Amino acid sequence: MNISGIIYIYIIVSLLIAAAYSIATILALHARRKKQHSKQLSNSYLQQIIAMQGREGEVNARSTSERMALAQALHSIMSYTYSTPTENTKTIARNNRLEELILNKLRHANNEEKARLLNILSSIPISAHATDIISKYLHSANRHIRIAAIIATIAASPTKAIRTIADLPFSLKPYDTSRIIALLRRGLLPIAYEPLLMSDNHNLLMLGIAITHNFGIDIADKHLHNIILRQPNRQIVREAIYTLATLGRPLGRHHIREQLAAMSPNIRRELCHHLSCEGYSLSALSVIFSESEIIHAEPLINSYKRSLICTQSN
Amino acid sequence: MYAIELIMTVLLAAAATIILLEVIYTSRIIAAERRQQLLADRSIGCHSSLGWVGCSVICHRATDVAQIENLLRTEYDRYEVIAIIDAEVYGELFSEIVSRYRLLELDRPKHQSETDAKIRRLYRSGQRRYRHLVLLDIQQNVEMYDAMNCALEVTSYNYVIPIKGGYYLRQHAIESIAILLSDDSEQNIELLESLGNPSCQIFRYDTVIARGGFSPNLPDKITPRNTIYTYETYICKSRERQSPKPSIIKVSVQLGLIVAIGLAATLIAREGDIFGIGISSGSEPAINTEAAKYILIICAIATIAITLRAIATYQIVASGTAKCAVRSMLCYFRRLTAFFLRRKFIVS
Numbered sequence: 001m002n003i004s005g006i007i008y009i010y011i012i013v014s015l016l017i018a019a020a021y022s023i024a025t026i027l028a029l030h031a032r033r034k035k036q037h038s039k040q041l042s043n044s045y046l047q048q049i050i051a052m053q054g055r056e057g058e059v060n061a062r063s064t065s066e067r068m069a070l071a072q073a074l075h076s077i078m079s080y081t082y083s084t085p086t087e088n089t090k091t092i093a094r095n096n097r098l099e100e101l102i103l104n105k106l107r108h109a110n111n112e113e114k115a116r117l118l119n120i121l122s123s124i125p126i127s128a129h130a131t132d133i134i135s136k137y138l139h140s141a142n143r144h145i146r147i148a149a150i151i152a153t154i155a156a157s158p159t160k161a162i163r164t165i166a167d168l169p170f171s172l173k174p175y176d177t178s179r180i181i182a183l184l185r186r187g188l189l190p191i192a193y194e195p196l197l198m199s200d201n202h203n204l205l206m207l208g209i210a211i212t213h214n215f216g217i218d219i220a221d222k223h224l225h226n227i228i229l230r231q232p233n234r235q236i237v238r239e240a241i242y243t244l245a246t247l248g249r250p251l252g253r254h255h256i257r258e259q260l261a262a263m264s265p266n267i268r269r270e271l272c273h274h275l276s277c278e279g280y281s282l283s284a285l286s287v288i289f290s291e292s293e294i295i296h297a298e299p300l301i302n303s304y305k306r307s308l309i310c311t312q313s314n
Numbered sequence: 315m316y317a318i319e320l321i322m323t324v325l326l327a328a329a330a331t332i333i334l335l336e337v338i339y340t341s342r343i344i345a346a347e348r349r350q351q352l353l354a355d356r357s358i359g360c361h362s363s364l365g366w367v368g369c370s371v372i373c374h375r376a377t378d379v380a381q382i383e384n385l386l387r388t389e390y391d392r393y394e395v396i397a398i399i400d401a402e403v404y405g406e407l408f409s410e411i412v413s414r415y416r417l418l419e420l421d422r423p424k425h426q427s428e429t430d431a432k433i434r435r436l437y438r439s440g441q442r443r444y445r446h447l448v449l450l451d452i453q454q455n456v457e458m459y460d461a462m463n464c465a466l467e468v469t470s471y472n473y474v475i476p477i478k479g480g481y482y483l484r485q486h487a488i489e490s491i492a493i494l495l496s497d498d499s500e501q502n503i504e505l506l507e508s509l510g511n512p513s514c515q516i517f518r519y520d521t522v523i524a525r526g527g528f529s530p531n532l533p534d535k536i537t538p539r540n541t542i543y544t545y546e547t548y549i550c551k552s553r554e555r556q557s558p559k560p561s562i563i564k565v566s567v568q569l570g571l572i573v574a575i576g577l578a579a580t581l582i583a584r585e586g587d588i589f590g591i592g593i594s595s596g597s598e599p600a601i602n603t604e605a606a607k608y609i610l611i612i613c614a615i616a617t618i619a620i621t622l623r624a625i626a627t628y629q630i631v632a633s634g635t636a637k638c639a640v641r642s643m644l645c646y647f648r649r650l651t652a653f654f655l656r657r658k659f660i661v662s
Contacts, residue, residue, distance in 0.1 A: 003319045004588040015576045018624035022569040025628045174365035174496040277470040299467045
């Protein structure tokens with residue numbers, strides 16, 4: 001084939017790629033417009049639902065896009081409020097068949113969309129049938145779908161939350177735990193922290209420590225000391241030490257110093273830095289760390305300690 | 315003609331390589347963008363520390379209050395902004411920031427190190443809602459890397475994000491970073507490099523101190539296995555937040571041009587009997603073969619430009635950053651050169 005033929009083939013292939021991207025751009029612009037319209041609709045439903053709180057009333061949506069916007073509005077309200085009465089939510093979800101809509105969309109959605117839809121399901125009262133469908137996604141290969149399914153399952157059956165978390169075949173990451181804590185903040189989960197801190201299950205233990213830290217439960221310090229004393233898992237011990245630091249507890253005890261001595265220099269330096277920010281004094285740090293480790297803490301401690309006694313510049 | 319053919323061959327090979335790399339790059343950017351957009355829905359509950367990951371943004375020569383306002387918008391609790399400004403050179407801006415955020419000068423002890431001596435004054439806010447802001451007044455003529463090293467003296471958290479004036483954080487950037495870093499339970503990540511546009515490097519505080527502070531060669535001193543790369547975009551330039559996005563009409567015109575070039579090239583190839591298979595109606599080609607070759611070369615050059623522009627336009631729309639297609643295309647060449655050159659730490 002001569003050069004002209006090659007040029008011609010190059011032109012056609014490139015133009016096909018360019019045409020594909022141009023069509024994709026037009027579709028993306030169209031999708032963006034649809035999304036903006038949907039957001040406006042969702043905001044309007046949000047205002048209607050808020051106005052309805054504590055009173056009888058109806059919110060109706062007809063088309064699929066309107067029902068989806070209504071579901072998104074319900075999800076926003078449930079995510080940002082605490083102990084919202086669910087009677088209105090149940091009525092709105094039932095009258096507009098939101099569960100059916102989302103389950104239908106779930107079947108054909110791509111990964112990110114599936115995760116988004118499962119998140120919305122966590123805010124809508126759902127039936128036992130929906131819970132069975134969601135349970136399929138607990139074993140998804142995609143992490144975001146798995147976590148969204150866990151949150152939706154826990155929100156649907158709060159009394160089974162501990163069992164669901166304990167039975168997970170993988171370890172929860174800090175972000176996953178924070179999403180469960182968000183459900184706690186909404187007043188949805190009746191979880192006590194003490195059994196979690198005494199559990200042998202990795203996920204339950206991490207959740208218990210996260211609850212202690214997030215809610216500032218300083219009476220849990222004896223459990224944290226027990227964890228530091230007995231736990232072979234370094235990650236859990238580190239979490240417990242950090243949580244004690246957040247609670248402002250002394251860290252000079254023998255078992256804590258022993259565990260810290262076994263940690264890598266990086267983690268020790270990082271902890272030293274963290275304690276400086278938490279307000280521990282140089283003398284408290286010198287009990288736990290060596291002089292070479294606390295050398296960088298001094299300017300930071302001075303800038304923060306001094307900020308308690310600061311002067312107004314004229 | 316031989317020279318022209320050689321040049322065309324090289325040009326086409328280079329263009330094909332760039333297009334292939336950009337197709338791969340664009341698909342990764344778009345996938346990362348979709349994940350980040352979904353984060354907006356799920357970031358509720360991320361406001362408490364994730365895995366004790368904390369981020370300190372070190373902003374060198376903040377240009378205006380709007381930038382500070384943008385940097386303070388984050389709700390993540392283990393977060394701070396250390397703004398570095400020379401009060402003598404940017405006096406008006408400095409005063410505006412101090413009064414707006416009710417900043418108070420801190421009573422610092424005498425200079426403890428050479429780096430510390432370059433800090434004239436240190437400010438923090440007396441108001442709880444601005445507790446994340448620290449303002450450093452640095453001496454004149456302190457080089458950027460030295461100024462950032464001064465900021466390290468008062469950094470509180472374990473990861474530092476150096477940026478310079480005129481750059482803004484994208485929505486949920488800090489939460490995205492915290493999620494990515496907290497996923498590493500072994501705490502081995504020393505450098506998180508965002509390959510989005512513009513690129514951004516996030517260093518572990520400990521690592522920067524151990525390697526002697528910020529310098530252009532800092533990334534080379536970090537073990538590659540402790541570096542992770544992501545296509546998520548965390549920062550954008552100020553003008554990208556205001557520029558208009560491409561309209562459907564402009565993109566339709568682009569599509570029309572593509573079809574027109576394709577038809578023209580096909581007509582020329584047919585009438586000029588490019589493939590030498592006698593497809594013209596007469597015994598000789600309707601257009602001189604040499605002339606057809608030159609016209610095809612012109613079409614090929616136009617095709618290169620329009621293909622790169624089509625990919626750039628799609629990237630702009632799908633990634634949600636409002637910048638112009640020409641600047642996006644220039645980034646292609648910058649990325650290619652970055653592939654061959656040793657990586658440097660250049661503050662975005």
